Amino acid sequence: MDILLRGKNLTRRWGGLVAVNNVSLDLERGKVHAVIGTNGAGKSTLINLLSGEFPPSSGQVELIGQDVSQWPQPRRARAGLGRSYQRNTIYPSFSVLENCRLSAQAQHQQAWAFWRQAETDPTTQNLGQEAAVRVGLVDVLDRQAGFLSHGQKRQLEIAMCLATCPQVLLLDEPLAGMGAEETERMLALLQELKKEHAILLVEHDMDAVFRIADRITVMVNGNVIASGTPDEVRNNPDVRNAYLGDH
Ligand SMILES: Nc1ncnc2c1ncn2[C@@H]1O[C@H](COP(=O)(O)OP(=O)(O)O)[C@@H](O)[C@H]1O
Numbered sequence: 001m002d003i004l005l006r007g008k009n010l011t012r013r014w015g016g017l018v019a020v021n022n023v024s025l026d027l028e029r030g031k032v033h034a035v036i037g038t039n040g041a042g043k044s045t046l047i048n049l050l051s052g053e054f055p056p057s058s059g060q061v062e063l064i065g066q067d068v069s070q071w072p073q074p075r076r077a078r079a080g081l082g083r084s085y086q087r088n089t090i091y092p093s094f095s096v097l098e099n100c101r102l103s104a105q106a107q108h109q110q111a112w113a114f115w116r117q118a119e120t121d122p123t124t125q126n127l128g129q130e131a132a133v134r135v136g137l138v139d140v141l142d143r144q145a146g147f148l149s150h151g152q153k154r155q156l157e158i159a160m161c162l163a164t165c166p167q168v169l170l171l172d173e174p175l176a177g178m179g180a181e182e183t184e185r186m187l188a189l190l191q192e193l194k195k196e197h198a199i200l201l202v203e204h205d206m207d208a209v210f211r212i213a214d215r216i217t218v219m220v221n222g223n224v225i226a227s228g229t230p231d232e233v234r235n236n237p238d239v240r241n242a243y244l245g246d247h
């Protein structure tokens with residue numbers, strides 16, 4: 001097994017509230033690991049703990065065999081941890097390509113001689129372009145991001161994440177608000193991306209989750225109540241009671 005990211009006994013408290021309670025999970029290259037649960041279950045908090053947005057109250061994170069628990073988010077990102085956010089983070093007045101290039105630039109900044117012109121740096125230009133092409137935005141590279149369709153904006157967010165050359169992708173509700181056709185395109189993209197990456201997918205669209213996930217973790221009030229293959233989770237009585245509804 002090629003485990004790229006490992007969360008170990010992660011807990012996060014907000015005052016008296018335990019948003020994430022002793023959660024462990026492994027992300028493997030070649031696999032989509034979905035995390036599902038109702039609003040407030042702790043899914044986004046879990047992503048934030050893994051990505052280093054804020055520290056856990058307790059627990060550890062291992063990235064490609066290294067303990068990164070004390071590393072802030074930018075350092076984890078440089079070590080191969082990519083993420084998208086639940087809310088849109090694109091620059092609407094910049095083109096698709098510029099958005100991707102800026103993302104690559106932010107990532108590689110430190111490796112750069114500062115006197116070089118960012119706009120003409122071939123490395124970030126190429127990384128940005130490759131990422132945009134990869135997600136299927138090749139025909140709209142020069143379009144202002146604000147004028148993209150909703151689905152294209154979500155594709156762009158994935159491209160911006162890919163432009164940082166991650167090994168692990170943490171995706172927070174990438175299908176939110178998408179129509180059927182856009183959803184299909186995104187699922188095909190995730191199938192393609194998982195060949196090279198380990199993917200954590202937080203998603204509410206259960207049809208999509210059960211189709212694409214290799215493993216599913218179910219959270220309720222910060223706790224994992226079940227984790228397993230889609231079949232195991234579908235047939236788990238606790239999950240049916242607590243979450244899926246008995247249908
Ligand atoms: N910054 C914060 N400060 C205080 N409470 C928070 C904060 N972020 C999240 N929470 C709380 O933690 C719980 C889990 O939230 P979240 O991880 O966003 O859930 P989900 O993504 O599953 O909807 C919720 O009760 C939420 O109100």
Ligand SMILES: [Mg+2]
Pocket residue numbers: 043044045086
């Ligand atoms: Mg959330």
